[in-house]
Amino acid sequence: MLKTYFKQALALFRQNRLFSTLYIAGTGLAIAMTVIVAVVYYVKLAPVYPEVNRANTLYLTHASFHSDNMTYQSGLSFQALQEWMYPLKNVVEVSGSVDYGMENSCYVQPADLSGDFCVALKLVDPAFFRIYTFRFLEGNPFTDSDLASGIRTAVISDDLARRLFGTTKGVVGRSFSLDYVNYRVCGVLRSASYLTSKSYAQVYLPYSVDKDHKKPRTDKFPYYGDFSVTFLVKNRAQSEALRAEIEDLTRRVNLQYKEQWTLELWKQPTSHWLSVFQEYPSDAGFNPWKTAGYLIVVVLVLLLVPALNLSGLIASRMESRLPEMGIRKSFGAGRNVLLSQVMWENFYLTLAGGLLGLILAWIGVYWGREWIFFLLDRWPEEVPQGVDVYVSGEMLFAPAVFAISFLLCLALNLLSAFLPAWMSLRKPIVNSLYEKR
Numbered sequence: 001m002l003k004t005y006f007k008q009a010l011a012l013f014r015q016n017r018l019f020s021t022l023y024i025a026g027t028g029l030a031i032a033m034t035v036i037v038a039v040v041y042y043v044k045l046a047p048v049y050p051e052v053n054r055a056n057t058l059y060l061t062h063a064s065f066h067s068d069n070m071t072y073q074s075g076l077s078f079q080a081l082q083e084w085m086y087p088l089k090n091v092v093e094v095s096g097s098v099d100y101g102m103e104n105s106c107y108v109q110p111a112d113l114s115g116d117f118c119v120a121l122k123l124v125d126p127a128f129f130r131i132y133t134f135r136f137l138e139g140n141p142f143t144d145s146d147l148a149s150g151i152r153t154a155v156i157s158d159d160l161a162r163r164l165f166g167t168t169k170g171v172v173g174r175s176f177s178l179d180y181v182n183y184r185v186c187g188v189l190r191s192a193s194y195l196t197s198k199s200y201a202q203v204y205l206p207y208s209v210d211k212d213h214k215k216p217r218t219d220k221f222p223y224y225g226d227f228s229v230t231f232l233v234k235n236r237a238q239s240e241a242l243r244a245e246i247e248d249l250t251r252r253v254n255l256q257y258k259e260q261w262t263l264e265l266w267k268q269p270t271s272h273w274l275s276v277f278q279e280y281p282s283d284a285g286f287n288p289w290k291t292a293g294y295l296i297v298v299v300l301v302l303l304l305v306p307a308l309n310l311s312g313l314i315a316s317r318m319e320s321r322l323p324e325m326g327i328r329k330s331f332g333a334g335r336n337v338l339l340s341q342v343m344w345e346n347f348y349l350t351l352a353g354g355l356l357g358l359i360l361a362w363i364g365v366y367w368g369r370e371w372i373f374f375l376l377d378r379w380p381e382e383v384p385q386g387v388d389v390y391v392s393g394e395m396l397f398a399p400a401v402f403a404i405s406f407l408l409c410l411a412l413n414l415l416s417a418f419l420p421a422w423m424s425l426r427k428p429i430v431n432s433l434y435e436k437r
Contacts, residue, residue, distance in 0.1 A: 064266075076223060154203055
């Protein structure tokens, strides 16, 4: 039966090429825009390299210290890491890091004197490489003893290795200059994408290479500093236990220092999906349901507006097919059989439009990758110069994206085809046959 419907749809396409072309093009554009939104949030939320543990990763990025007439809000100090974070029990891994990004102007001086260039830098500990599953092309991450000694060793990305040394092989043991200080390469990893911002950098150094890493940002608050903390847990139950443990820690700290200052960590650590939508944990007005509702409205608009236009096209086409439907009714074809035929014919056209839309979405995502992934953010950012926004195959060709595309085809087919077909087929046989005169 489906084969028959397919042949019928193909015959109708040949008979009315203009209608079919407009239908497929309209469907393709609608699905392309919706799939682009799906790909954007898939990349931000799904387990992609090297952030494959996103479902079990939590973040503590900001802390507030308040005394009589002043409030400081930033990260934690090295002392806070040592006394508060590293001893936590309800975790698999705890990592402290300082993200320099490209804003602090860390420059590499290439050996060929071709000119200094800025790189994205992270100061991390060895646990960072156990939370994020980087693929090392050569060498290994630095060790706990490297961190303790403050040795100037570095893990670099493959793109930086090629830029500095022209290759990714035989790089371990070689040195390069960063801000006129020499660092020895201990490992080369497959670069993360700039879109995986939690893990992305071009150079990873032990945070102990910073001679001031043990100093707080102000003597007034010894636990106030630049470190963010990333946690890896086993499951949701352990994440809840970790939040309860940190809440109890905050309570005890505030009791201990109640005459001097108070600590506020809000509801941290934050899950990955929440960190995507909530830029700052101190944002008291943030409502995840409001954000979700906004995205749902965007998707509905992208689907409903084209569906209404396509529905008008189908209604016009059904009027021209009324004599055919009347003849089939007169020979005993039921309304449900005819409706099923019309829905399947339009579904094949919708499927063709969906394939076109998927291709258009991939092209749009690839060519607009430097701005399209930040378009729906509250504060869209500009991609730094010298950074390639890499879009991997697993981001574009994920099974979830194909599933979303197929479901969109079904939804658009139902929205655009069902009502005009049902209304046309309700007409009596006599009226349908009369249309042929």
